[in-house]
Amino acid sequence: MATTQDLGLTTQPQQSQEGHPTSMLLVLVWQVIASLILVAITLQLWQIETFFDLGVIVPRFIGAVVLLAAVAGIVIVPLLYRMQNSGRLGGIIFNFFGFTLGLLLLGHLLGLYIGIDDLAAGLYSNAILILGFPVGYGVVMIGRRLDPMSAAFDWIQRAGLGIMMLTLLILLISVGLADSLGTLVNGLFRLDVLATIGALAAFMAAGVVLLRQGERFGETINQREAWQGWLFLLPNFANFMLFFALPLLLSFYMSLTDFDAVSAANFIGIENYTDMLSLDFQTINPLEQAPAEVLRARHFEIGRITFSEDSALIIGARDPLFWLSLGNTIRYCVMLLILSIVPALGLAMLLNSKIPGMRFFRAVYFLPSIAAVVGVALIWQWLYDPVIGYINYTLGQIATFFGGESANILWLTDESIMLISAVIMAAWQVIGFNTVILLAGLQNVPRELIEAATVDGANGWTRFRKIIMPLLAPTTFFVTVTTLILGLQAFSELFVLFGNSTSNARLTTVFYLYQQGFETFNMGYASAIAWVLFGLIFIVTLIQFRLSSNNAAYSD
Structure with missing residues (x-):
């Protein structure tokens, strides 16, 4: 007897022809109520004249986003009423996204986020009490080493657990958890x-309710898998929207204002960008003219190309420190690429050989990459110390051995060396990561090609240049991009390494951004610097992708 599958037919879930159950009618009513609430919130937002001194644009933008959510909620209502599965999926996303935002709002209303800060401060001030946990754990471990048949086996372990529970109780009381819970309940x-x-x-x-109505809406297996996947992504998507996308848009808006974190922001358009990027090129007679006489107003000399004694081209900028920081950043990146990729490739080639103990050395080389930058910088401060530092001491011993004089290099104060000092430290920390990545790429090079080239008479350099490097191009590209981006974002190393130094030799673009935003509180200008840096990183990465796509080994 023929079946529908034999006849080439497939059965699809059918929408229920029954009337709407009470639960679905309540969902429809709630969709309308929630949308009207969002409209009311939009009207309230649009009546706000300023939002944390950021001007009227921010509350109106947020209001527009809320209104868009309200419109989506209204559009879902007729789709749900007609029992269309697209409306059900939209309703699921609408309600669970609303639930996620509601939880965040509830935490704000209850002061939960401030309470977490207070709890952390309380734990820090009572950190000595935390020692009770390792003490209790040690007692438990001592009890476990005893004979299980002895009476002490159980009571010593219970004593250890009691110590840890008592420590937890005292710690919670000390940090004021009882008062916090009382405030929360009230x-x-x-x-x-x-x-x-x-x-x-x-x-x-x-x-x-909408989740459980799949059969009534004629849901297919593929549709069920789709909404389940979106539902799992929803918390991460909400986190992305609230803590990344919206702050990013806010940062771009701030870059178009004169916001200083104190007074109300005024919209000034692209003035921050023009002030930052404005350059002026003028010819000058150095014997008769001063740069201020030929440069446009508010422009200062940042460079000069001399053609002869009485002719030169001077370059002026409205913000010389920005161009100085950009030049320092470029030099920092170039030196970092050389000092962190070339040695890493050599180490990777060495670790790829069959020498005993290579696994141990792989771990050792990688350790600096996972060390905290602040701790590393403090250690390098001691190493660079001109009096007690081991670097100057070692160089002095080497110079003495060869009959020379030891030079007292001022690694942290000499403006001609400061940037090199930071690069050496950063390269030391990055080399391990690059080595591991390049080693993984080397291990993917087919041994048959190397052996065939050896049989054909190719020497080591030819094998490296003609076989290994082309096949290593994808890995090298990845290492170059990550190292370059790391260099363009350099800040922590210089901030900690040079301490209270005021020299502009340590100034990178991110460092200058920090000074503008958090020392002079010129938040609008700092936001503009951040976006220019983003554009620079984006362009450099695109160029590298373009160059790498022309490599046959990479494109394959």
Whole structure:
């Protein structure tokens, strides 16, 4: 007897022809109510004249986003009423996204985020009490080493657990957890908190009802897998939108204002960008003219090309420190690429050989890459010390051995050496990571090609140049991009290494951004610097992708 599959037919889930159950009608009502609430929030936001001194644009932009969510909620209602699965999927996302945002709002209303900061401060001030945990754990381990049949086996372990529980209790009391819980409980009875809890319950209930209505909406297996995947991605998507995408847009808006974190922001367009990037090129007679006489107003000399005694081209900039920091950043990146990739390739070639103990050395070389930058910089401060530092001591011993004079190099104060000092430290920390990545690439080079080239008479340099490097191109490209981006973002190393130095020789683009934003509080200008740096990194990466795509080994 023929079946539908034999006849080439497939059965699809059918939408239920029954009337709407009460739960679905309640979901429809909630969709309308939630959308109207969002519209009311939009109207309130648009009436705000300023938002944390950022001007009227920010609350209106947020209001537009909220209004868009309200429109989406309204559009979902007729789709749900017609039992269309697209409306159900939209409703699931709408309600669970609303539940996620509601949880964040509830935490804010209850002061949970400030409470976490206070709890951390309390733990820090009572850190000595934490020693009770290792002590209790040690007692438990001592008890476990005893004979299981002895009476002490159980009570010593219980004593250790008791010590840890008592430590936890004392620690929680010391950090003021009881008072925090009391404040939290009292806050639960506020009207705004109760309204938020009610909205959370409604969002969750509506989402659960829609989840369970798949068969009624004629849901297929592929559709079920699709919404389940989106549901798992929803928390991460909410985190991305709230803590990355929106702050990124806010940063771009701030770059178009004169915001200084104190007074209200004024929209000034691209003035920050023009002030930063403005250059002026003028010819000058150095014997008769001063740079200020020929350069445009508010421009200062940053470079000069001399043609003869009475002719030169001078380059002026409205913000000389930005161009100085950019030049320092470029020099930093070039030196970092050379000092961290070339030695890493040599180490990778060495570690790829069959020498005993190579696994141990792989781990040793990688350790600096996982060390904290602040700790590393403090150690290098001691190494660079001109009096007690081991680097100057070692160089002095070497010079004395060969009959020369030891030079007292001022690694941390000599402006001609400061940038090199930072590069050496950064390269030392990056080499291990690059070595591991390049080693992985070397291990993917087919041994048959190397052996065939050896049989054909190719020497080591020819094998490296004609076989290994082309096949290593993808790995080299990855290492180059990551190292270059790391160099363009250099800040922590220089900030810690040079301490309270005021020399501009340590100034990189990110360092200059920090000075503008957090020392002079010129937040708008600092945001513009951040976006220029982003554009620079983006362009450099695109160029590297373009160059690498022309490599046959990489494109294959």
